[in-house]
Amino acid sequence: METKKILNDYKLKSTPCRSEVLQLLISNEHALSHSDIETKIDDSHDRVTVYRTLKSFLSKGIIHKVLDDEGITKYALCHECSKEEHHHEHVHFKCEHCGQTQCLDNVKIPDIALPQGFKSKEKNVLIQGLCNQCNN
Amino acid sequence: METKKILNDYKLKSTPCRSEVLQLLISNEHALSHSDIETKIDDSHDRVTVYRTLKSFLSKGIIHKVLDDEGITKYALCHECSKEEHHHEHVHFKCEHCGQTQCLDNVKIPDIALPQGFKSKEKNVLIQGLCNQCNN
DNA sequence: CTGTGTGCAAACACTTTGCAGGTGT
DNA sequence: ACACCTGCAAAGTGTTTGCACACAG
Numbered sequence: 001m002e003t004k005k006i007l008n009d010y011k012l013k014s015t016p017c018r019s020e021v022l023q024l025l026i027s028n029e030h031a032l033s034h035s036d037i038e039t040k041i042d043d044s045h046d047r048v049t050v051y052r053t054l055k056s057f058l059s060k061g062i063i064h065k066v067l068d069d070e071g072i073t074k075y076a077l078c079h080e081c082s083k084e085e086h087h088h089e090h091v092h093f094k095c096e097h098c099g100q101t102q103c104l105d106n107v108k109i110p111d112i113a114l115p116q117g118f119k120s121k122e123k124n125v126l127i128q129g130l131c132n133q134c135n136n
Numbered sequence: 137m138e139t140k141k142i143l144n145d146y147k148l149k150s151t152p153c154r155s156e157v158l159q160l161l162i163s164n165e166h167a168l169s170h171s172d173i174e175t176k177i178d179d180s181h182d183r184v185t186v187y188r189t190l191k192s193f194l195s196k197g198i199i200h201k202v203l204d205d206e207g208i209t210k211y212a213l214c215h216e217c218s219k220e221e222h223h224h225e226h227v228h229f230k231c232e233h234c235g236q237t238q239c240l241d242n243v244k245i246p247d248i249a250l251p252q253g254f255k256s257k258e259k260n261v262l263i264q265g266l267c268n269q270c271n272n
Numbered sequence: 273c274t275g276t277g278t279g280c281a282a283a284c285a286c287t288t289t290g291c292a293g294g295t296g297t
Numbered sequence: 298a299c300a301c302c303t304g305c306a307a308a309g310t311g312t313t314t315g316c317a318c319a320c321a322g
Binding site for chain 2: 067069071072073091093096104106107109110112113114115116117118119120121122123124125126127128129130131132133135
Binding site for chain 3: 149150151170171183184187188209
């Protein structure tokens, strides 16, 4: 059980709901919304429990939030983060054909010069277009 | 009445609610959420009417959506758009101290190279940090 | 055994829709 | 006069909270 080990690592108790949600996020290359997750896991898990599961994953840094262009909150694994250090300076991409959102972990956000007086602490980039599956 | 002229230009009937919302957006340099707007205009206007007003402004290209880091939808005037042509390739900035979100119209989004097969059509950048008012 | 996670019910926030009546041009 | 805008009521969706019970370590 890979998920059990991960949960232990992050000091979260291993429970069926957490394992299932985590497994889903691990095996899925796209960011998933709460409702995506709800429909893909076992019905027996309550909607509220899934919310709380995601919240606990977020607070431990196992996953991060991805906002798409319509403000829909999605979640994806933190591939580049260790427990101690977090990097989210990668680009998110939403395909307008298939609707899927993904992290382009290898595409870093360039520096952007701001006007006098502004101080940048965090950057978030969402690109929309056609993904490599839909662009033919 | 500047607002009346603008509404006419965009082929929208001039009504009290539209004028008031438009005036508010014109005189405000920050992006405003629906609830910001609701509290700042005359109580007599129904919440629903404000939603519809914003939707009509959006569809005519008078304003554009700005999403902040928490997925809150805000609205700001299109300074750079004409009726025919729309540019939104500027950076949005949210100050983590005062909470205000604004368009940095002069800060263009740099080109970002995507992996093989991806095609970019629209880019959206949100930077968080301290604005020129709060950074001292 | 103890603290944490879960399920259920309910509340809350945000946004949309249908309809009847009112208003701008 | 007519099309369009508005207000009200209601419903849909997404998310949070309180509480009693269940379960993992």
